[in-house]
Amino acid sequence: MGKISLSIGFTLGAVATVLLALAVWLTVVYTGAYNVAATDKHVDLVRWALDTTMHRSVTRRAGEIQEPERVSKAVIAAGAETYATTCAHCHGAPGTERESWAANMRPEPPELVKAAAEWDPREVFWIVKHGIKMSGMPAFGPEHDDEALWGIAAFVKQLPGMTAAEYEAATGAAQHGQ
Ligand code: HEC
Structure with a gap:
């Protein structure tokens, strides 16, 4: 019983993480938060x-x-x-x-x-x-x-x-x- 609820908890956690990442990505895409101006250099990680x-x-x-x-x-x-x-x-x-x-x-x-x-x-x-x-x-x-x-x-x-x-x-x- 303990093992089953542990794996259900793990699966729910993984799904929630994926949904959160998707929500962040869609927010960036739709809100225009990322500056596409060529005058604004990419941050180091993106570059x-x-x-x-x-x-x-x-x-x-x-x-x-x-x-x-x-x-x-x-x-x-x-x-x-x-x-x-x-x-x-x-x-x-x-x-x-x-x-x-x-x-x-x-x-x-x-x-x-x-x-x-x-x-x-x-x-x-x-x-x-x-x-x-x-x-x-x-x-x-x-x-x-x-x-x-x-x-x-x-x-x-x-x-x-x-x-x-x-x-x-x-x-x-x-x-x-x-
Ligand atoms: C309108 C401008 C433009 C023209 C015209 C152009 N390029 Fe490029 N080229 C670029 C840009 C911008 C990059 C950088 C791409 C990147 O870093 O993703 C690039 C990258 C390159 C690279 C890779 C260099 C590196 O170290 O990143 C080579 C090789 C290259 N071009 C050759 C050529 C050749 C040969 C021609 C003509 C037949 C040409 N390019 C015409 C804009 C241009």
Whole structure:
């Protein structure tokens, strides 16, 4: 008898905890209590959860991708051009600051001159192809084939350590108003 009432008590406690969590979550969702303004930075715990979710998700999915043995110079050159015209205003480039408004996005688009070193080419390819939900990172897969995406990824991986002059030479004509 004692054992049964103990397990009923435990079950009721567990159900009450779940209901309470649900009530708190619905209250946050419906009352507008969470400030979605980009001018209001996430609290550390939320930022950590979003960053970790993003990194783990990309690493897990990119691991299944087959990297081409070689990406031709012409394809990388096309990737450089795409980078200068569609990525640099958000992510910056050697000798080129990202647009000032990019720093006011949440999450902030990182400077790829530094951040590209942390990702392997398959991860860069995956991010560029699929984009990142709930951030300003667009998916380029719908408008670019895999070959073009590998060219972009290969160029992004060359950014760390690239000088402004090398970037200028690689993208020269492609830089519109930068
Ligand atoms: C409108 C702005 C915008 C444009 C344009 C854009 N990105 Fe992004 N990108 C972002 C944001 C914001 C993030 C951060 C996402 C996050 O932290 O969840 C990001 C993240 C990334 C990352 C992961 C970096 C890291 O360390 O978190 C890579 C790699 C990347 N972008 C590459 C590119 C490439 C290559 C292009 C062009 C083909 C591009 N992006 C165009 C906004 C942009």
